[in-house]
Amino acid sequence: MTKIIYIFTFLILFSCVNDKENKINTLQVKLHNLTQNSLEMNPQKVVDAYQGFKENLILVRDCVDTLENEFAQRMNNYKGLKKACPQFLRTYELTKRDLESQSIQIQNFKQDINNKLIPTDSVFYYLELEENNVQKIADNVINLIDLYEFINAVNDSLYEPIKKYAENICSNKEV
Numbered sequence: 001m002t003k004i005i006y007i008f009t010f011l012i013l014f015s016c017v018n019d020k021e022n023k024i025n026t027l028q029v030k031l032h033n034l035t036q037n038s039l040e041m042n043p044q045k046v047v048d049a050y051q052g053f054k055e056n057l058i059l060v061r062d063c064v065d066t067l068e069n070e071f072a073q074r075m076n077n078y079k080g081l082k083k084a085c086p087q088f089l090r091t092y093e094l095t096k097r098d099l100e101s102q103s104i105q106i107q108n109f110k111q112d113i114n115n116k117l118i119p120t121d122s123v124f125y126y127l128e129l130e131e132n133n134v135q136k137i138a139d140n141v142i143n144l145i146d147l148y149e150f151i152n153a154v155n156d157s158l159y160e161p162i163k164k165y166a167e168n169i170c171s172n173k174e175v
Helices: 002-039 043-063 069-078 081-114 120-174
Strands: none
Touching: 002 081, 002 120, 043 069, 043 081, 043 120, 069 120, 081 120
């Protein structure tokens, strides 16, 4: 009977240790995937879109006196880049730093567990905190991807038409 109790206790302890390691490994994989997703975004493309927006805005201010209704609607949509681009660049840098520091944090956490520096009864509490941190970073990355796609979609669809429209009016004024 005592052997069964020892085996049962061993299995419970082993499953707890294994569960902790699995959760930590899962967190590391999530962080790796989030890092890969953020690396797929090209911040230079956002910088170029913002620069193109500023150039087009100057061109429109200098050349276009009256706006046709359709052009005015396009300009209103295009002006979304004014806030979106700086917001993306700020958020991108913060998220990049968060990913790096959280990755280091989880590695240190794993070492602390292996070195038995964290009491066994507290490990799950700390693990929950790390899971929450990773989830917040994941939410930030998702928002960042949405913002990135918005910037690219607006820039791809409106940069050229607005530039051509304003240049056309400028060339007609010069004649």
